[in-house]
Amino acid sequence: MANPVFNTKTFQEQMHSGQQQPGWYSGGQQTQTQPGQQGQFGQPQYGQQAPQGYSAEQLNEMYQQPAAGPVDTGRMSYNDVIAKTVMTLGVVLITAVVGWMMPALMLPGAIVGLVLGLVNAFKREPSPALILLYAAAEGLFLGGISQVFEQMWPGIASQAVLGTLCVFAVTLALYASGKVRATPKAMRIFMIAMVGYALFSLVNLFLMLFGVTDSMFGLRSGWMGVAIGLVAVFLAAFSLVMDFTAIEQGVRAGAPKKYSWSAAFGLTVTLVWLYVEILRILAILRGND
Numbered sequence: 289m290a291n292p293v294f295n296t297k298t299f300q301e302q303m304h305s306g307q308q309q310p311g312w313y314s315g316g317q318q319t320q321t322q323p324g325q326q327g328q329f330g331q332p333q334y335g336q337q338a339p340q341g342y343s344a345e346q347l348n349e350m351y352q353q354p355a356a357g358p359v360d361t362g363r364m365s366y367n368d369v370i371a372k373t374v375m376t377l378g379v380v381l382i383t384a385v386v387g388w389m390m391p392a393l394m395l396p397g398a399i400v401g402l403v404l405g406l407v408n409a410f411k412r413e414p415s416p417a418l419i420l421l422y423a424a425a426e427g428l429f430l431g432g433i434s435q436v437f438e439q440m441w442p443g444i445a446s447q448a449v450l451g452t453l454c455v456f457a458v459t460l461a462l463y464a465s466g467k468v469r470a471t472p473k474a475m476r477i478f479m480i481a482m483v484g485y486a487l488f489s490l491v492n493l494f495l496m497l498f499g500v501t502d503s504m505f506g507l508r509s510g511w512m513g514v515a516i517g518l519v520a521v522f523l524a525a526f527s528l529v530m531d532f533t534a535i536e537q538g539v540r541a542g543a544p545k546k547y548s549w550s551a552a553f554g555l556t557v558t559l560v561w562l563y564v565e566i567l568r569i570l571a572i573l574r575g576n577d
Contacts, residue, residue, distance in 0.1 A: 372552035387431025394432025401425035
């Protein structure tokens with residue numbers, strides 16, 4: 289499913305509340321400047337004395353300093369999002385090695401990952417510990433299912449990893465070039481498609497659980513399964529576009545730095561979903577050989 293992290297009311301409120309009003313930033317407070325007047329750190333006007341404790345030279349030196357950046361103001365930045373995402377995906381990779389060696393941990397990892405995913409998605413404040421625990425659980429699941437599929441179709445795991453990286457790179461390049469955007473119309477189409485995909489997946493799961501179909505992927509077999517898988521990959525790719533859009537808006541609005549963890553969590557959810565869909569498509573194609 290597409291991650292709902294960036295659509296939560298909490299994230300949107302924090303993103304907009306982080307917007308700074310015009311004025312100079314000083315000591316955690318902003319001071320408005322009136323037309324025709326110098327800012328707080330400007331040189332004293334003619335006939336006025338410098339504020340107590342500062343000489344005119346000191347005030348001038350402070351005035352010439354560069355504006356405070358995201359790190360100085362405790363705001364979300366692209367570098368921080370990248371660092372948190374690399375950390376989260378690193379945990380996924382480490383625990384995936386454990387899951388690869390012990391495939392029996394696949395099911396517990398899937399259950400714990402699902403629960404923690406829902407908890408993190410609807411939590412008002414991001415929790416780094418819970419996000420990293422989610423990454424660890426998903427790593428166990430991905431490592432276990434990859435090992436099971438690898439035993440059946442050698443080389444499939446590396447193919448799925450390569451496919452995931454390619455989709456991510458192409459989507460990022462298209463977004464950076466401005467050729468793909470999460471417009472309101474595209475968002476509406478995405479939501480309709482997601483609801484349909486979720487309902488189909490739920491029905492398919494029940495049919496498999498109750499033995500209505502004995503196929504490995506239920507109704508998602510053969511070329512129909514491939515077609516549905518390609519639709520799911522497209523939805524996951526557009527979910528990445530939504531993630532990039534929300535991150536860009538958060539940085540521009542000056543969202544608090546802690547929401548870099550929310551961004552990392554959102555990207556991790558989408559990439560896990562993308563990998564599983566590509567792995568399933570490859571399994572269907574190779575199973576038909």
